[in-house]
Amino acid sequence: MSNERKLDQATLRKMALRHNITLQWSWNYERMQALGFAYSLIPAFEKLYDTNEERVAAVQRHMQFYNTHPSMSAIVFGAATALEESYAPDAAESIKIGLMGPLAGIGDTLQSVLMRPIIGVIAAGLAAEGSIFGPILMFFAQFFWFAIRFPLFNWGYKKSIGLISEMVGEGIINKITEIATILGLVVIGGFVPSIMAGVKTPLAYTKAFEGGEKVIAIQGVLDGIIPYMIPLLLVGFSYWLLTSKKFSPLKTLLALIVVAFAGAVAGLL
Amino acid sequence: MGDYGFLTALILGIWAYFSIIGALAGWGTAEALVSGFITGLVVGDVKLGLEIGATLTLMSLGMATYGGATIPDFNTAAIIGTAIGAAAGGTNAAELGLGIAIPVALFMTQLDVLGRATTTFFMHGAEQALEKGNLKSLEKWHLMGTIPWGLSRGIPVFLGVLAGQAVIDNVVNAIPAWFMHGMRVTGSVLPALGFALLLSMMNLNKNWPYALIGYALFAYLGVPTLGLAFIGLSLAFIITKNRGGVANV
Numbered sequence: 369m370s371n372e373r374k375l376d377q378a379t380l381r382k383m384a385l386r387h388n389i390t391l392q393w394s395w396n397y398e399r400m401q402a403l404g405f406a407y408s409l410i411p412a413f414e415k416l417y418d419t420n421e422e423r424v425a426a427v428q429r430h431m432q433f434y435n436t437h438p439s440m441s442a443i444v445f446g447a448a449t450a451l452e453e454s455y456a457p458d459a460a461e462s463i464k465i466g467l468m469g470p471l472a473g474i475g476d477t478l479q480s481v482l483m484r485p486i487i488g489v490i491a492a493g494l495a496a497e498g499s500i501f502g503p504i505l506m507f508f509a510q511f512f513w514f515a516i517r518f519p520l521f522n523w524g525y526k527k528s529i530g531l532i533s534e535m536v537g538e539g540i541i542n543k544i545t546e547i548a549t550i551l552g553l554v555v556i557g558g559f560v561p562s563i564m565a566g567v568k569t570p571l572a573y574t575k576a577f578e579g580g581e582k583v584i585a586i587q588g589v590l591d592g593i594i595p596y597m598i599p600l601l602l603v604g605f606s607y608w609l610l611t612s613k614k615f616s617p618l619k620t621l622l623a624l625i626v627v628a629f630a631g632a633v634a635g636l637l
Numbered sequence: 638m639g640d641y642g643f644l645t646a647l648i649l650g651i652w653a654y655f656s657i658i659g660a661l662a663g664w665g666t667a668e669a670l671v672s673g674f675i676t677g678l679v680v681g682d683v684k685l686g687l688e689i690g691a692t693l694t695l696m697s698l699g700m701a702t703y704g705g706a707t708i709p710d711f712n713t714a715a716i717i718g719t720a721i722g723a724a725a726g727g728t729n730a731a732e733l734g735l736g737i738a739i740p741v742a743l744f745m746t747q748l749d750v751l752g753r754a755t756t757t758f759f760m761h762g763a764e765q766a767l768e769k770g771n772l773k774s775l776e777k778w779h780l781m782g783t784i785p786w787g788l789s790r791g792i793p794v795f796l797g798v799l800a801g802q803a804v805i806d807n808v809v810n811a812i813p814a815w816f817m818h819g820m821r822v823t824g825s826v827l828p829a830l831g832f833a834l835l836l837s838m839m840n841l842n843k844n845w846p847y848a849l850i851g852y853a854l855f856a857y858l859g860v861p862t863l864g865l866a867f868i869g870l871s872l873a874f875i876i877t878k879n880r881g882g883v884a885n886v
Contacts, residue, residue, distance in 0.1 A: 392661040394782025396756035407779040480701035495691040503674040510665025547873040554869030557851020566825045595856040606833030617706045632822040
């Protein structure tokens with residue numbers, strides 16, 4: 369091994385840029401973000417090791433499967449950088465494996481469950497009125513998750529191995545996950561009827577009364593039982609396919625298309 | 638209005654190519670609203686782009702590529718739908734554009750899978766470079782991984798926009814009314830997939846009461862989105878706090 373040395377600011381900046389921009393640029397089914405992670409560590413290995421053999425061996429260690437929320441990954445990458453810098457490759461490996469799952473859950477919940485749908489409704493409303501603030505808002509709602517990668521990288525780098533004890537040990541991950549889950553479920557519970565309010569049945573039947581006939585819309589009857597019953601049934605059906613039937617999202621999508629088309633052609637929807 | 642030239646098709650194809658690479662980097666470039674707006678600028682009908690982008694955005698709520706899952710591609714759909722709707726013009730341009738956009742969003746799932754699978758080849762290229770001890774080559778393979786991603790969006794947009802007029806004629810003349818109706822219904826049903834995906838990630842079996850509260854608040858009281866968020870946040874803090882601050886899930 370080479371004599372121990374530290375990474376300078378320029379190298380750290382270069383690594384953060386590599387990770388934060390290109391982590392997913394070679395995303396593939398086999399190892400997902402692994403190559404992006406290894407690629408981003410190369411500037412460190414060039415400083416820390418003198419021979420090409422040592423550098424290649426170090427990159428090799430990071431070619432294993434890796435996948436998490438790309439913004440949360442900045443924390444992991446920061447910590448892995450600090451651990452590689454102190455020549456503790458095993459710890460770098462275990463921090464990746466230990467944190468990628470829980471952090472993916474937190475990142476997906478905060479970004480895609482909470483922020484994007486809430487901003488999406490507002491932005492779509494603005495755009496429908498012809499305002500260009502709709503797309504601008506939508507762009508920055510996503511860009512925000514890119515921008516925070518830089519402070520998250522610095523934080524992970526500073527915390528290093530302490531990250532595990534702080535996040536897992538003190539229950540921070542669990543607490544954030546639970547808050548995000550409760551908040552997310554309340555919002556989605558309201559979204560199902562509001563976003564899908566347009567899914568209705570045009571069915572109607574004619575009922576004879578004394579002295580006349582009356583057309584009764586089935587939708588009105590359904591609303592009287594449970595409002596927004598059709599959207600609830602469709603979400604319930606998709607959920608059942610995804611969980612009980614272990615359908616992939618793509619297969620579930622196909623099933624929904626079949627149901628929608630069959631319903632439309634049969635005059636039910 | 639009418640046909641698009643080679644240049645317009647190329648510009649939109651290039652935007653599609655880079656919008657997905659930008660999205661991989663975490664920028665909001667591959668949002669239906671953003672691409673609808675950009676396409677509207679290019680073809681000279683911003684209002685139409687915003688309208689189509691807005692409708693597609695509402696269909697896409699809750700959908701994200703969790704763990705690399707393939708979902709309908711509303712971004713590519715917004716580009717092609719806006720371009721073709723604008724070429725047709727007239728009062729039903731938005732309806733026609735959406736009629737094209739929804740099947741495009743669905744069809745694009747196949748190309749998304751193809752793009753993600755092709756990148757595996759680049760992963761193996763990087764691995765071979767590593768065996769030869771060539772880190773520079775590994776870096777190139779990684780950056781070239783963007784090519785299948787970009788092409789899987791750029792090529793269909795380029796061809797779709799270039800074929801614009803022919804596609805419109807086909808839609809207007811050949812596609813029966815029941816199919817257009819089926820597509821509209823499919824579009825309105827699609828959010829069910831997004832919500833089901835979200836719910837399956839959040840352990841609904843255990844946490845269903847929170848979803849039920851949200852449903853009841855909207856369905857019976859009409860509480861708007863931000864109101865739901867405030868109530869949800871308060872509930873979350875009350876519940877985690879009462880347990881002494883540390884959740885034991």
